[in-house]
Amino acid sequence: MAKRVVIVGAGPSGILLAHYLLRRQEAYQIEIYDRRPDPRSVSFEKARTYPLTLNARGLHALRQVPGLEDSVKAQGTAIWGTVVHGRKGKMRTLSRQKPLFALDRTQLVITLLEKLTETDQSDRLTLHFNCKCIAAHFERQSITFESITENSVAEELRADYDLLIGADGAHSVIRNHFLPTEEFTLEAQCVPTDYKTLFSLRRNEPAGLDLKPEHIHSWRLEDGTTVLAVPTSEAIASGVITFSCNNNSFVKLNTTTQVLEFFHQNFPDLSPLITDAEAEALLNRPVSQVLTIRCSHYHYGNSVLLIGDAAHAVSPSLGQGGNAAFEDVEVLDRLLDEYSDDLNLVLPDFSTRRQPDAHALVELSDSPFPLSKSLFLELIVRQKLGKVLHQLLPQHFPTSLFELLSDTTVPYSEILSSYRRWIAKVKRSNQKFLAQQSQ
Ligand SMILES: Cc1cc2nc3c(=O)[nH]c(=O)nc-3n(C[C@H](O)[C@H](O)[C@H](O)COP(=O)(O)OP(=O)(O)OC[C@H]3O[C@@H](n4cnc5c(N)ncnc54)[C@H](O)[C@@H]3O)c2cc1C
Known part of the structure; x- marks a missing residue:
């Protein structure tokens, strides 16, 4: 009989895992739940997003599912290097021999979802959006969701499972249920820099500015405030501004004029690419914090597993979190092959094999750039x-x-x-x- 798999989180790791499990013939019946609405039906402006770069690790994991790598690449931009912008307009280009692929996180999720529903012609997959996991009962192997109906009424739903996957990100609710379990330890830390997403123009012809395509552009102040932008379309560059969470002038800005003045003073060769509308939007966007997560292990018996950011969220400094999340899926798939889908063996071994790499990645991502x-x-x-x-x-x-x-x-x-x-x-x-x- 097919095992009933409940995946909490329709982010990159949860959806890629569903792709992998569907290839295992009739072995698994899959249900994915996400607290947010279906991203395919939400206007892009309302989606909380940022550019994400995929490297050899992430692409390798995508490549194992026929057609997936090409579909994702078709939505992204090849990145052949980084242009480091100096204070006085001086630029240094650090070139790459192999390209990265940059695309918007929400666009990545939409592409993975579209391919998933296009590929799955069976009744082995169901998707549930607007369903927030509120509790898990590991012993009973059941999970409770709060589902928001079309009339905005909250209903409680229960699902039983053979295998529960916590792919619900850095603030994982599933991981919280590991806390009282035996020998589980968790280290969660705030990264000392916060961020806001930023959408600039790609070019301003009168000012003679045109961001070099297929490159990440970076600007940096002496206090560590950094802007990273990737030209993601003919018109737009999307990126993030990161700043120290302790003592930073950027978060103290109150008006659009102050934001424009901040860019004019600090990033003079970026400032003509920031429109008044973007300055206002930037002011109103929430400051986001990033957590790093180290867990002692990722499994509970033979029935619960954490993957992706739920297991090992890292600082975005190196652009590895999503790639490592995809690697998790590949590692899990290899173990399912190795142990002929015996979850008694697969789940503990996933923890054993993945933990040293996940902890090393947190260490590497914490301080890669001086x-x-x-x-x-x-x-x-x-x-x-x-x-x-x-x-x-x-x-x-x-x-x-x-x-x-x-x-x-x-x-x-x-x-x-x-x-x-x-x-x-x-x-x-x-x-x-x-x-x-x-x-
Ligand atoms: C600014 C920034 C830039 C980044 N750049 C890169 C990059 O360039 N390259 C890279 O590889 N990585 C990057 N990352 C990291 C990357 O985004 C994450 O590692 C990746 O998204 C992890 O995927 P995930 O599926 O594990 O978790 P998430 O993407 O966090 O997805 C979790 C999903 O779970 C859902 N969820 C959460 N709680 C519940 C609940 N209670 N019930 C139901 N559903 C729930 C959420 O709605 C979400 O859809 C960046 C991160 C940030 C913040």
Whole structure:
């Protein structure tokens, strides 16, 4: 008989997992629940979103489902490098040998959903939106949702399961139900920088500005405030502005004029791309915080598993969270093959194999970029020089940290052991920098 799988969270990891499980013939009956409305029916402006880059890891996981990688790539933009914009209009381009693919998170979810419903011609999949998980009963193997009907009335729904997947993101409700279970430990920390999404124009011809396509553009202030923008269409660049959550002038701005003045003063070569409407929207957008999550393990017996951000949310600094979430799905799929779908063996082994990499990724993502100007310059020199030296003498100069992270599927734990000293140096320097900032 088919196992009944309940996936909580129709984000990238939950939907990709449904794709993978549907390939396993009649073995699984899948139900996906999400607290939000179906993104295919929500106007894009109302969606809470940001650009997300997929690298070799994420693309490899997509590639295992026929047609999925191409469909996702068709919605995205190839990224061949980063343009670092200096204070006085000076630009440095750091090129890539292999492209990343950038697309909007909501667009990624829509594409995965469209392909899922297009592929599934069976009755083995049901999707439930506007259904918020409010409780899970691990012993009884049942879960309770609050469903909002079309008339905005809340109803309680119950679902029983053989396998419950918590793919419900960094603030996971399913993970909360692990807390009273034996030997489960959780470390949740706020990343010291908050962010707001930002949509700028891509070009302003009278001002002679045109953001180079197929590149991430970055601007950075001495206090660590950073803007990252990706030209995602002919007209628009979408990105984020990140700023210290302690002592930052940006969050104190109250009027559209102050926002425009802030960009004019601090990011003069970006400011002509910020419209009055965007300055107002930016003011009204909520400040978002990011959590990092480290769990001791991700399974409960043979019936509950955490994946994606629910298991290991990380700072977005390296653009790895979504890629690692996709890797989880691939690892789980391999274990299902290895153990012929025996969940008694698959679930504990998922924790054993994934935990070292997930913890390493949190460590790597916490401090990959120096906040101090001098160490940041050292990083750029190391990157440029390292690339040349690696090409000349690969046996003496290893592949750079960022290439290992984005262009390979080398496990995160191996990457951390090779670059532990550099990561520790940046961490010390950033702690000192942030302490000075908050004085
Ligand atoms: C600013 C920013 C930039 C980023 N850039 C990148 C990048 O470039 N590359 C990259 O790889 N990663 C990036 N990330 C990280 C990436 O977005 C996440 O790692 C990825 O979305 C995780 O996918 P997920 O499916 O595990 O969780 P989520 O995307 O968080 O999805 C969780 C889903 O669960 C639903 N849900 C939550 N609670 C409940 C509940 N109680 N009941 C029912 N449903 C629920 C939510 O509505 C959501 O749909 C970025 C993150 C941020 C914040």
